[in-house]
Amino acid sequence: MSIQDLKSRLPDYAKDIKLNLSAVLSEEGAEDLSQRQIYGIALASAYATRNKTVIESLTLETEDKITTEEMTAAKAAATIMGMNNVYYRFTHMVSDTDYRKLPAKLRMNVIGRPGIEKVDFELYSLAVSAINGCAMCIEAHVHEVLKAGISKTGIQSAIRIAAVISAAAQVLTIEDYS
Numbered sequence: 001m002s003i004q005d006l007k008s009r010l011p012d013y014a015k016d017i018k019l020n021l022s023a024v025l026s027e028e029g030a031e032d033l034s035q036r037q038i039y040g041i042a043l044a045s046a047y048a049t050r051n052k053t054v055i056e057s058l059t060l061e062t063e064d065k066i067t068t069e070e071m072t073a074a075k076a077a078a079t080i081m082g083m084n085n086v087y088y089r090f091t092h093m094v095s096d097t098d099y100r101k102l103p104a105k106l107r108m109n110v111i112g113r114p115g116i117e118k119v120d121f122e123l124y125s126l127a128v129s130a131i132n133g134c135a136m137c138i139e140a141h142v143h144e145v146l147k148a149g150i151s152k153t154g155i156q157s158a159i160r161i162a163a164v165i166s167a168a169a170q171v172l173t174i175e176d177y178s
Helices: 005-010 012-024 034-049 053-061 068-093 116-133 135-146 152-176
Strands: none
Touching: 005 012, 005 053, 005 152, 012 152, 034 053, 034 068, 034 116, 034 152, 053 152, 068 116, 068 135, 116 135, 116 152, 135 152
C-alpha cells in the first residue's frame, strides 16, 4: 500500500489529515529538512504508531528514496525510544526524584553509533519521543539537533511529520472499530 492508497483510506472526517499528509512529506511542507530526513522521520514515526497499514505504506513510500541504513536506523530509533521513553517518562513523572539519580542500566549503544548521520538519528528519535510523549527525551533530542545545526523550523517540521503520521494511524484504528 502506497501513501496514495493510505490517503484514499482516510474518510471525509479526516480530510485535514489527508491534506497534511501530502504537505509534510515534501521539502516545501517540512521546511529546513532534506527529503531524506523527511522520509526517515516519517518512517520512524510510522514504526512508533505500531499501525501495520501506516508502517507498510511508509515502508513502500520510502524504500527507494532512502538507504537501507536509514531504514534500519528508523527501526532502531523507534525501538530504542520505545524503551527509553517508558523509562525516562517514569523518572520524570514519579514524585520521588531519587529515581532520576539512579543509573538507568539500559543498553543504548545505537544512539552513539546509529549507522547514519547522528543528527538524522536524533531527528528520528525526537519524532518518536514526541509520539510516545516523553518530555525528558524530547528535551534531550531538541538539545542535540539544535547543537548539530538544525533550525527551530526544522525541529517543528519533524514534529509536524510525527503528528500527522500519528493522526493517520489514529484514523485507521478508529475505522477498524467503526
